[in-house]
Amino acid sequence: MGSKIPEAKLVSGKKTTALNYEKKPFGDVFCCSPGCDAQLSFVKRHDRRYAKKTIEIAPCFRLKKNEDHDLSCRYNIGGQLKIIAKDSESEVFSAISNSKYEFRLHILIKALWELKNSNIETKGKGWGGSGEQNKQYSNKGKLSNYLKTLRQVLELRALCEDNQELKKLVTLKLKSKKVTWENFYFDHENLERFVQVHGADDFTMPLAISGRINEIRSPNEKFNFHVVELNSPFIEPDENGIVRKPVPQIVLKNSSLLKHIDIEKEYIFFGQWKARLRERNGRGSSSTRKWIFENIEMYIDHKDHLIEC
Incomplete structure (x- = not known):
């Protein structure tokens, strides 16, 4: 591929x-x-x-x-990564060694939280937990520095049919912890693995989910925010008749974000996510099918958390 x-x-x-x-x-x-x-x-x-x-x-x-x-060919992904890494104005591309390209996630955290350098390590230790620290800092601030480089990566992603080359070349690093591209970037091809990789009920590190919009739900008496729901991939039932359906949902804490979202287009959303599992039996008394809805949610209040594909 x-x-x-x-x-x-x-x-x-x-x-x-x-x-x-x-x-x-x-x-x-x-x-x-x-x-x-x-x-x-x-x-x-x-x-x-x-x-x-x-x-x-x-x-x-x-x-x-x-x-x-050819090494100089525009479709040589490794060569293009090397060019982008060398030409990048940001610090995000930091290592070019043995065809391994690493993002430094603490740079992204800095852009996300707009904190001083001395605060980054302390705050970063709390990622993935369920304490107030995550609630306070998740998905706030501006990501312009990150998105500037992300757009360069998107130029390559657009060339890849299934991201196999990028999966092999790109790794994301947060201090001593590393995550591969396939566990950082999710779309219809690998979204069913999200909960398996990152678990449920806890905030993730900053991750990207790409997809087309299924619907935008308006606020109601039970929930005060607009919700952008992305299309779920088609999932076959397993041998036990269980369907695990991932449902990415972006909650807009600021309704003005609606003007930056076109329901007909595809977007990448970046930030900290939290999956919640909800079970439901199939309809009909004779149905043996069981649904497990994996609601993968992110709350955002700034447009820099999304980019059009």
């Missing part, structure tokens, strides 16, 4: 788009970036299934198995 590539080169040297190749899929195709002749494969149009709807994914090209892009 590899980068999602919209255009390729035919044996004749002529360029073709994935949409045109779909109409006439004939002959080998190669990377059309200057200086790169890596052979590509064609990915057909396919459906991505969510819990409540199915979205069609357009065709594309990707690197063929056992092939490698």
Whole structure:
């Protein structure tokens, strides 16, 4: 698996788009970036299934198995990470060694909380607990410094069909604790693993969840805030008839945030999350199915906690 590539080169040297190749899929195709002749494969149009709807994914090209892009190729993810790391104006990219790229999470904490350096380590020790410290500091402040670099990473994420390359290259580090990209960044592909990895009923470290919006619920008598609910992935029942359904929900403590959210678009939300589990039996007296709703919630009051994909 590899980068999602919209255009390729035919044996004749002529360029073709994935949409045109779909109409006439004939002959080998190669990377059309200057200086790169890596052979590509064609990915057909396919459906991505969510819990409540199915979205069609357009065709594309990707690197063929056992092939490698030229080191200078724009689709060489490792090379692009190296360029971004060297060119980054922030401190977030800090280590370039043996193809391992690390984010320093304490830099993100500083941007999140806007605390002095002397406070960061003390406050950081309380992450993941259930005390008042988490409630006081979770998801406050501005994240502009973080998002400036995150946008650069998103340029790479957009090229990756399933993030396999980024999962191998990027690690996030908070003091002595490290978390891999796949356990930091969640979307429809790996969201079902969120509770398994990070547990429930406690605040997480800063994590990112990406998704399309399913609905935006208005305040009511029981709850005073707007709630943005993302689409849940489609989950099959296990051998015991249990369906564990992850439901990402972003609670807007400030209603003015609604003007920054378009229900038709896809976003990445970043901050500290807390999962709550709720069980429900299937409908009908003969139903043996059981639902476990994994409500993954985050409260935010600033627009820098979200970015449009």
